[in-house]
Amino acid sequence: MDSIHIYGGNFLRGETKIQGSKNAVLPILAACLLIKGTCVIRNCPRIADVYHMQNLLQELGCLVSWAGNTVTVNALHVNDNRMWGESVTRMRSSVMLLGAMIGRLGDVTMAYPGGCVIGSRPIDIHLSALRKMGAEIVEEERFFTAKARKLQGMEQELPFPSVGATENVILAAVTAKGTTVLRNAAREPEIVALCGFLTEAGADIRGAGSGELVIRGVEELHEVKYTVPADRIVAGTYITAVLAAGGSIFLENAPAGQLEALLSVAEAMGGCVSVNEEGIGVDVIHKLKAFPYLKTEVYDGFPTDLQSPLMAALSLAQGQSIIEESIFENRFRVVPDLQQMGADIEVVKNKAYISGVEMLQGMEVEAEELRGGAALVVAGLAAQGNSVVKNRHFIERGYENICKDLRNLGADISLA
Numbered sequence: 001m002d003s004i005h006i007y008g009g010n011f012l013r014g015e016t017k018i019q020g021s022k023n024a025v026l027p028i029l030a031a032c033l034l035i036k037g038t039c040v041i042r043n044c045p046r047i048a049d050v051y052h053m054q055n056l057l058q059e060l061g062c063l064v065s066w067a068g069n070t071v072t073v074n075a076l077h078v079n080d081n082r083m084w085g086e087s088v089t090r091m092r093s094s095v096m097l098l099g100a101m102i103g104r105l106g107d108v109t110m111a112y113p114g115g116c117v118i119g120s121r122p123i124d125i126h127l128s129a130l131r132k133m134g135a136e137i138v139e140e141e142r143f144f145t146a147k148a149r150k151l152q153g154m155e156q157e158l159p160f161p162s163v164g165a166t167e168n169v170i171l172a173a174v175t176a177k178g179t180t181v182l183r184n185a186a187r188e189p190e191i192v193a194l195c196g197f198l199t200e201a202g203a204d205i206r207g208a209g210s211g212e213l214v215i216r217g218v219e220e221l222h223e224v225k226y227t228v229p230a231d232r233i234v235a236g237t238y239i240t241a242v243l244a245a246g247g248s249i250f251l252e253n254a255p256a257g258q259l260e261a262l263l264s265v266a267e268a269m270g271g272c273v274s275v276n277e278e279g280i281g282v283d284v285i286h287k288l289k290a291f292p293y294l295k296t297e298v299y300d301g302f303p304t305d306l307q308s309p310l311m312a313a314l315s316l317a318q319g320q321s322i323i324e325e326s327i328f329e330n331r332f333r334v335v336p337d338l339q340q341m342g343a344d345i346e347v348v349k350n351k352a353y354i355s356g357v358e359m360l361q362g363m364e365v366e367a368e369e370l371r372g373g374a375a376l377v378v379a380g381l382a383a384q385g386n387s388v389v390k391n392r393h394f395i396e397r398g399y400e401n402i403c404k405d406l407r408n409l410g411a412d413i414s415l416a
């Protein structure tokens with residue numbers, strides 16, 4: 001129960017289609033709160049984090065329904081301004097609702113959001129940006145209240161290009177009074193997706209994908225139909241899987257333009273990457289080379305979400321690799337499990353020193369968080385013999401059907 005079984009050590013061969021993006025759809029679902037009508041969101045991944053967001057929207061009064069991978073949200077009646085259930089404290093992205101709720105109701109009481117164990121993940125940047133737009137925020141020990149009769153557009157610069165804080169400012173600014181200029185904004189593709197959704201709903205946003213956003217507040221947004229783009233992190237995870245296990249795979253819909261940092265690492269390691277309009281192909285025939293030094297960075301640098309899966313692949317590459325984690329301080333929690341499988345990794349502060357080994361050994365291991373869990377699956381695919389990855393619910397926060405996808409790629413893997 002709650003496990004994934006893998007019989008590893010075989011080449012991957014095959015193709016699979018990449019699901020819709022978790023990090024794009026979560027703020028888009030929050031944005032639905034701003035629209036007094038029905039929004040239809042296609043290609044929505046059926047994953048735990050989306051179900052948590054659905055629960056939150058329903059608790060606030062929205063009607064949410066599913067048909068296949070299409071989710072429909074009706075936010076005509078938003079009648080509760082309190083968010084403090086388990087769905088808030090368990091999921092970091094619940095903070096996304098803050099900007100939208102102030103924009104919609106002008107008054108919200110919220111428990112501090114939870115999330116994975118990958119770091120302290122404070123929300124100070126979110127709160128100070130919203131304060132600058134006129135929100136009065138009172139912080140208590142377990143919850144805070146935020147009030148603003150009408151948010152005010154403002155010029156401001158974020159101290160760090162936080163993805164979540166940028167999304168919250170966008171959600172607050174689209175119906176605020178006047179123009180917001182946000183400098184040092186996050187440039188992640190998920191910001192571009194959110195702005196695309198809001199623009200289709202009638203928002204006036206310039207500069208999405210650059211470090212400076214200019215948002216002119218509009219009176220009202222209207223109903224919209226939108227298709228969620230493919231998940232670059234899921235695609236990236238499967239690329240690390242073929243780097244680790246070897247073989248030849250094709251990932252339909254994989255967004256090559258958003259994965260350049262990973263693709264250049266894959267090529268430097270000796271993988272052969274081919275890109276066409278339909279997706280990304282990766283062939284790995286020979287033993288891979290180590291990647292001497294890699295640092296996680298904001299987009300378009302190497303994504304922190306792919307750091308652990310790549311580490312699993314690097315643990316089998318010839319030579320020494322160094323990974324420096326610069327975004328989240330606690331993102332090496334997967335290392336003891338990889339070591340148990342035979343990986344040679346030493347962690348010193350925020351750097352991991354990885355000396356490639358000849359082989360990993362299948363083992364019973366335990367996921368502690370989403371991407372670390374995915375890294376254990378990657379390691380299990382390359383390892384000799386049977387592996388059991390326990391706590392698969394962490395992995396299901398972000399991967400709609402990792403076993404089916406990997407079986408399409410020829411892996412011997414199943415839920416248990």
Ligand code: UD1
Nearest residue numbers: 023093121122123124125126162163164165304305327328
């Ligand atoms: C989002 C992604 C997550 C990804 C991360 C970085 C979603 C749902 N999650 O998370 O998968 O790993 O971007 O690309 O989209 N910070 C503060 N104060 C704040 C906000 C952030 O100190 O108010 C710090 C965080 O603790 C962290 C760093 O800034 O060290 C990056 O956080 P941020 O960019 O906000 O990431 P998230 O939006 O939480």
